[in-house]
Amino acid sequence: MKIEELKKELKKYLKNERYEHSICVMEMSGKLAEKYNVDKTKVMKAALMHDMAKETSFDELKKYIKDKNIYVSKMEMLLGVTLHGKVAADICMKKYNFDEEMCSAISNHTTGKPNMTMFEKIVFIADKIDETRKYNGVQELRELAFKDIDLAIVKNIDYTTENNLKKRRPILEQSIKTRNYILINNKN
Ligand SMILES: [Fe+2]
Ligand SMILES: [Fe+2]
Structure with a gap:
């Protein structure tokens, strides 16, 4: 499909x-x-x-995941924030x-x-730095993404983790794994 x-x-x-x-994430991905x-x-x-499933209710997402037998960890099921991506991926594959x-x-x-591919890194970071994003430091992160995409990813995870700590919100384990992987493998 075009x-x-x-x-x-x-x-x-x-x-x-x-x-x-x-649309803005798509455009940013194109540039990257x-x-x-x-x-x-x-x-x-x-x-x-x-984000095609981002406006789907938590109950519907959970039902879709159960019905289609999609693997999601227990913690992800409880927290809910990553489910829209899992469902979107399944719809995009099938439809x-x-x-x-x-x-x-x-x-x-x-x-x-x-161990993300460059393709995966681009979609990840484009989502965090597209032109609709307004948080402190986003412009610097946009520029950094074109110079050192791995460092931009680490800095984005630093930022969201700090925010979650400050607000005493749960930290997504997978984000920490992503960050650790880059830090450990990019030591020069
Ligand atoms: Fe999303
Ligand atoms: Fe998004």
Whole structure:
């Protein structure tokens, strides 16, 4: 399916604001794909659809995951924040024929995962630095993503972890695993 057709599909799932975010993540992914020599159209399609299940209720997400037998850890099921990615990946595979790499990038876009491909890294970071994002330091992170994508990912996880600590919210284990993997493997 072409990007224009996927956009029409996405509109059925999302309200304006999140649709806008999706378009901006797609555009940011396209720029990063050029910089890092990744299949631009493919990464843009995955980026466009990454949040397609974000407005689906927690109960519906849980039901979908149970019905389709999708593997999700107990903790993820309790916390809920990563479920929309798992469901979106499954829908994209079945309905739009997305391949494994695209589905993996969508499935892991919230926390990342250890040993990500450049394709997966692009979708992960584009989601955090797209033009609709307004948090302190986002401009620096945008620039950094084009110079050192791994460091940009680590800094983004630092930021969200610090925030979660301050607000005494649970920390997603998978984010820490993503961060540790990069820090341990990028020692020079
Ligand atoms: Fe998301
Ligand atoms: Fe997103």
